[in-house]
Amino acid sequence: MRWHASRTMKLLTAFKRHLFMSLGNAMPTYGPFNRMRPALYRRAGITIGENVTIIGPLSVELSLNEETLRGISIGDRAYLNADTRLACRNSKISIGADVQIGPRVSFETATHDVVFAPNVGRGLDHHEIRVEDKVWIGAGATILPGVTIHEAAVVAAGAVVTKNVPAYTLVGGVPARKIKDIVRA
Template identity: 80%
Template sequence: MKLLTAFKRHLFITVGNTLPTYGPFNRLRASMFRKAGMAIGRDVTIIGPLNLELSLNEETIRGISIGDNVYLNAQTRLACRNSRISIGDDVQVGPRVSFETATHGIVFEPEIGRGTDHQEIRVGNKVWIGAGATILPGVTIHEAAVVAAGSVVTRDVPAHTLVGGVPARKIRDIERPAHRHGAIA
């Protein structure tokens, strides 16, 4: 039974990743990943392929949570072994963005090596992550923050903040939209 479940998971991921990368297939891809066991919300667009941690074990797949109205551009990587990646609602992720939940120590110890540490990544609602950014273990990107293209995010990003660079640093605060009472259409 366990082997059949694993085969089904791999089959749905493989089919999802081989679908053409245009039009209705981008919504169908999310459906395939949902059938593989991922928690994926409504109206999610995934411009595949979606690069997942290689084992595709149940723990890895169930560790990924994607909210409603999310857009994942081509070649998004979700490396989620022994941890979690949660992406909120209304999030936009550019192409080649990498979410990495594992890291190693910098000291090599005989018979142990560098060891591996796994830490969750959380992305709040209304976040935009630019092309080629890398999000490292333990990071939380709070609501309506923006990560500039090519950035390496090593620490938490406050809400309504633009960060960029390697390592990513605050560039500026993002103004919140003013409420429009009685606006004329």
Template identity: 55%
Template sequence: MLRTIGVRIGARSHISSPLVFEQSLGEETVRGLTIGYQTFVNSEVRFACRNSRIAIGNRCMIGPRVSFETSTHNLVIEDFHDRVDETRLTFHRDIVVRDGVWIGVGAIILCGVTIGEQSIVAAGSVVTRDVEAGILVGGVPARMIRRIVA
């Protein structure tokens, strides 16, 4: 069914339901999603890929309730309540998950992040910047815990 609405999914991948897709009227929200072969996506994973792309590599494991968020906005603090016309500007950046990545339950992957091959994102982590290949990251915001691949 996902393939019929434009999601690209590699062979022998397993996608558990339900999945959550960002809803926005008049905009494509699922055609930016690519999932590689032999990848497992658990239930209640959220994909927000409006105006951007989410690319998940081959042989990845995505835990339940992981959230991929490709959009954010600028911070407007000065004279916030006195603004009339200006609003916060939303911008979008792609998310890339390389081959062999494991993302634990409830992790949040924010816009513009690339997670390197064979890395692990610990459960409940918030990934705000790129993750090197072969390391374990965890925390809020996620930081390197240790190298797992020499």
């Protein structure tokens, strides 16, 4: 009987996660809804700071399991534009305070080996992504596994970030390369 109750609770908890993520993603993408959406995502299990704006929908890779959602943290006053993708099963994505993320930005924490091995395939590695405070990421950028984007850096639209980005640096291109230093205010 205890096994049945435990399984029922797990199913109800999973349903709750899916319900709150679905409600957040179904809301209109204007005005007060963009401020209400983070509260629903918090209820699903994502750690979200104060005064965060998420335009939505927010795409969380494949699995809405508890570990995946708890692996996502978004700092105070962050702004996530439409169609942000957070792929972090078996890893973590941390987004700092005062971060601005353009539309269709993708965070990918998983990668495959290049060499195909019999009975193994290409394997799968997971590495955390960290975005420090005051970073701006332009539309359509892709952030790959193991990357840290340091404080106040800027990632140009469409860039593919494969390596760490130093603080106060503008990067762009495929793969992303340093374009210039940013003068501190």
